[in-house]
Amino acid sequence: MKVQIFRSHRPIKQLADITIVIDVIRAFTVAHYAFLRGAERIFLAKTVDQAFQIKHDYPKYLLAGEVNGFAIEGFDLDNSPYNIIQKDLRGNTLVQKTTNGVRATLNSLECDHLFVTGFTNARTTAEYIKDKLLSGKHATIHIIASHPSGDDDFACAEYMKQILKGETESISVQEVMNRIKSSHVAQKFFDSDKPEFKSEDVIYILKELDRGFVMRVNQTDVIPMIERVDTC
DSSP states (O other): OEEEEEEOSSOOSSOOSEEEEEOTTTHHHHHHHHHHTTOOEEEEOSSHHHHHHHHHHSTTSEEEEEETTEEOTTOSBOSOHHHHTTSOOTTOEEEEEOTTHHHHHHTOOSSSEEEEEOSTTHHHHHHHHHHHTOTTOOOEEEEEEOSSSOHHHHHHHHHHHHHHHTOOOSSOHHHHHHHHHHSTTTGGGGOTTOTTSOTHHHHHHTOOOOOSEEEEEEOSSSSOEEEEEEOO
16 A cells, blocks of 8 residues: 655645545535435535535525635635534535635546545544455555645545554644644634634534544546545
8 A cells, every 4th residue: 555645735646546635624514414414425526616506506506615715705605614513504505615625525536436635534534444444455645635735634635644544653643733823824713813713613523533434536427526534
């Protein structure tokens, strides 16, 4: 098994059998909570215009996301875990557009298996891949830290790598949490001059949860979508 970490939302030239795209702050933390709140699936839009076109064709779909961290005018939902956890999303389909996570995912479609996660579902995702997809197999795995300079995604990637490889704990859960919280990407959530970024988001970002599912990207449709896959 070969596991490589990349820090990028751009296409990776090398091919992988399995790719994991991480966006801790905040796209795939939001996606995880959306599924916990009952969402059925999440389509990934390449552009804001594409998201609005999907909404035009399917008015009941909910648009969620951000551009450069800020809510998008005309979208139904922003990119806040704290806000998403307040919603009842049972039976809903979301369309997500974000600056790093969604972009990195759409640039990583050339693989056999594609997963997305934040820190909240990182261990569950790594253990699922290790147990279900790697048994007795040689595989190339790419872990994409989608923020090009954020230590939040990179710390999570290092954490997942050690789980996948069955290594002794060189990076603890607490260290990952500390690095996420102290990353430059997280600092705006503690800035009183930036009220659009809620400090409560960080509380939800740092929760390590095991709710019995992973988020896999279904690449067979015209528009790729995240679907919930039970781990048992």
